[in-house]
Amino acid sequence: MSNSLPKSSGRMSVSQSCSQDIIKQHSSQGLERLLQSFLFFILFYLYLWLYVDLRLMYHGAGIITNFPVFYKGWTFFLPFLSYPGGPLEYLSAFLSQFFYYSWVGALVVTVQAWLLSVCIDYLLKAANLSRIRWICFILPILLLVLYTRYAYHFATTMALLITLLIACLYLKMTLSRTTTLSHLSTFLSLSVILYYLAGGAFLLFAVVCAIYELIFRFRWKMSLFYLLSAAVVPYVMGLLVFHVSIIDAFCNSLPFSWKILYYETRKREVTIVYLLYLLLPLTLFVFGLLQILGKRLYFVKDRTKKKHRDQSSNLLLKIFSRYRHSLKLKWAVESLLLLAIAGSVVFFSRNENLRTRFKVDYYAYQKMWPELLTSAQHNPDNPFIAHAVNRALYHVGRLGYDMFSWPQHPDYLFLSDKKYKWMYWQIFNVFLDIGVVNMAENALTECLEGLGSRPMILQQLALINMVKGNLGSAKIYLGALSKTLFHAEWANNYLDRLGTDPDLSGDKYIQHLRSLCLDKDCPMYSLFKEKTLLWLLEKNSKNRMAFEYLMAYYMLNKHLSKLVQNLELLQDFDYPELPTHYEEAALIYVYRTRKPLHLSRYLPSPQKRRQIEDFSRLLSSYGGNKQAASKELSKKFRNTYFFYLIYAPSGTKR
Numbered sequence: 001m002s003n004s005l006p007k008s009s010g011r012m013s014v015s016q017s018c019s020q021d022i023i024k025q026h027s028s029q030g031l032e033r034l035l036q037s038f039l040f041f042i043l044f045y046l047y048l049w050l051y052v053d054l055r056l057m058y059h060g061a062g063i064i065t066n067f068p069v070f071y072k073g074w075t076f077f078l079p080f081l082s083y084p085g086g087p088l089e090y091l092s093a094f095l096s097q098f099f100y101y102s103w104v105g106a107l108v109v110t111v112q113a114w115l116l117s118v119c120i121d122y123l124l125k126a127a128n129l130s131r132i133r134w135i136c137f138i139l140p141i142l143l144l145v146l147y148t149r150y151a152y153h154f155a156t157t158m159a160l161l162i163t164l165l166i167a168c169l170y171l172k173m174t175l176s177r178t179t180t181l182s183h184l185s186t187f188l189s190l191s192v193i194l195y196y197l198a199g200g201a202f203l204l205f206a207v208v209c210a211i212y213e214l215i216f217r218f219r220w221k222m223s224l225f226y227l228l229s230a231a232v233v234p235y236v237m238g239l240l241v242f243h244v245s246i247i248d249a250f251c252n253s254l255p256f257s258w259k260i261l262y263y264e265t266r267k268r269e270v271t272i273v274y275l276l277y278l279l280l281p282l283t284l285f286v287f288g289l290l291q292i293l294g295k296r297l298y299f300v301k302d303r304t305k306k307k308h309r310d311q312s313s314n315l316l317l318k319i320f321s322r323y324r325h326s327l328k329l330k331w332a333v334e335s336l337l338l339l340a341i342a343g344s345v346v347f348f349s350r351n352e353n354l355r356t357r358f359k360v361d362y363y364a365y366q367k368m369w370p371e372l373l374t375s376a377q378h379n380p381d382n383p384f385i386a387h388a389v390n391r392a393l394y395h396v397g398r399l400g401y402d403m404f405s406w407p408q409h410p411d412y413l414f415l416s417d418k419k420y421k422w423m424y425w426q427i428f429n430v431f432l433d434i435g436v437v438n439m440a441e442n443a444l445t446e447c448l449e450g451l452g453s454r455p456m457i458l459q460q461l462a463l464i465n466m467v468k469g470n471l472g473s474a475k476i477y478l479g480a481l482s483k484t485l486f487h488a489e490w491a492n493n494y495l496d497r498l499g500t501d502p503d504l505s506g507d508k509y510i511q512h513l514r515s516l517c518l519d520k521d522c523p524m525y526s527l528f529k530e531k532t533l534l535w536l537l538e539k540n541s542k543n544r545m546a547f548e549y550l551m552a553y554y555m556l557n558k559h560l561s562k563l564v565q566n567l568e569l570l571q572d573f574d575y576p577e578l579p580t581h582y583e584e585a586a587l588i589y590v591y592r593t594r595k596p597l598h599l600s601r602y603l604p605s606p607q608k609r610r611q612i613e614d615f616s617r618l619l620s621s622y623g624g625n626k627q628a629a630s631k632e633l634s635k636k637f638r639n640t641y642f643f644y645l646i647y648a649p650s651g652t653k654r
Contacts, residue, residue, distance in 0.1 A: 054105035061361035062425030068093035085199025092155035119164035151269035159201035199252035206230035215288035400579025435516025584641035
């Protein structure tokens with residue numbers, strides 16, 4: 001007996017040691033997975049914050065038409081409680097407002113992506129599919145693609161997240177319950193809650209639970225019941241209880257809702273959202289079936305392994321064996337592979353031209369002119385960017401000097417072609433700056449119809465009505481703004497000032513705009529041309545923007561005689577010298593007409609005279625053949641009005 005005790009204790013100590021080693025191994029694997037996930041989502045966050053810059057999506061650039069508005073107070077909140085999916089829409093609208101600050105918006109999206117990853121990981125683990133837990137990173141990568149391409153589908157992805165959270169809760173609650181009745185009651189209770197919170201996204205929950213019950217618990221009757229509930233619950237709650245339309249009852253919050261598919265601009269990248277929704281059910285179904293087949297073939301494979309176990313000494317198997325048993329090497333390889341895949345997907349899904357347009361539009365609205373001009377260099381040929389560049393050049397005092405250093409077209413100045421007829425967002429700021437307030441108000445009203453009551457639109461409409469003296473309308477817009485999260489201070493400040501100074505006589509900006517406003521009706525937007533600019537100068541001869549845009553209009557449309565006639569007006573604006581492009585246009589006029597310039601103060605420089613002579617001499621050396629001379633002329637004179645006049649006929653792109 002005394003001899004057997006040490007042996008028994010020895011066996012127990014070996015068993016305990018093995019158990020401790022397994023626990024340590026699992027603990028180490030868990031820590032490494034946590035570290036891998038932490039590294040991935042830190043980079044995820046930094047990419048959204050520093051590269052995508054979610055404040056650009058908040059701004060929208062007139063491209064994102066479904067970005068939600070949010071107001072404080074019960075009046076705004078209560079309607080969301082009256083239909084399935086309303087609570088989720090309210091939450092999504094609230095969280096989306098934090099895109100206003102790029103770093104906060106990036107944090108919101110990163111937490112959403114992390115929770116999606118955690119849910120997928122939990123569901124795969126519950127299905128005994130831990131070997132493919134790398135799939136949990138696919139959803140965040142697809143989300144990165146969405147944001148890289150500036151497509152707003154935050155509410156739809158929030159519905160997906162709520163659905164997966166409820167699915168995890170269902171598995172957690174039914175794990176400790178064995179009776180069919182308890183499973184059914186749990187499912188139905190969670191279904192009612194989820195349907196009210198997220199509307200049609202409940203369908204995904206029903207499908208996931210049905211697949212799980214069929215493939216992993218082998219209960220086909222329960223699975224069939226869950227699939228039938230996907231039709232019954234939306235019908236009963238949606239149509240009979242909340243009285244919504246049958247389409248909204250089944251589709252609200254889903255990526256194929258009419259709220260998305262009916263509008264062309266909202267459908268951008270919706271295919272990626274389809275993939276997000278299909279990823280989990282397809283994974284459970286496919287790998288669940290493979291798992292069942294794998295169990296049936298287990299014994300055959302096991303015998304084959306025994307036959308070849310002694311023959312597995314080749315180099316590849318040794319490397320693979322070392323990889324499998326070295327946790328640090330495995331972690332390093334998997335982490336690098338994950339980052340490489342994510343980086344490659346994001347890199348090839350970028351749209352730099354679209355990003356540039358978002359940045360330029362944001363900088364134009366914020367009046368950040370140097371940043372606008374720097375960003376515009378990445379896509380200067382885009383008409384909307386070229387339009388914004390002209391405005392920026394005016395505000396930095398370089399329109400008459402650097403205008404033809406950028407691609408130009410007669411339509412770019414006011415986006416006056418018919419194909420830009422509905423681009424109200426891109427033009428209203430120019431109307432406001434130049435003094436055509438009625439046209440700016442009309443454009444903003446159209447924006448209100450197409451983009452919703454966004455705070456930026458309400459702010460500009462409030463400003464315009466204060467300029468026009470329509471204080472009642474201005475107070476309505478200011479009252480709405482006072483209930484927003486980030487524009488309330490601006491609105492309350494003006495409401496207080498209107499109480500003490502209704503005329504706003506102390507507001508220099510509003511008084512400046514009033515001094516520019518036309519007293520007569522303006523022509524329609526599509527007819528905004530020379531006549532309106534002349535009216536603006538009649539109203540206020542010191543309207544520098546109207547003057548410079550008039551001169552730019554003459555140059556773009558090659559009305560050189562009219563430009564020369566208006567050069568004397570330079571004295572009204574105290575120009576220290578004749579701007580470069582005016583000088584070039586005047587010289588061309590002199591050389592063509594052989595008429596002298598009658599200017600008392602501003603005369604072309606000798607240097608410019610030599611430049612036009614060089615241009616003419618070089619063109620003549622090619623026998624006047626413009627196409628033959630274009631390459632050499634472009635090298636020396638690309639940024640001059642000389643080159644534009646020859647190579648950019650009116651109505652065609654440069």
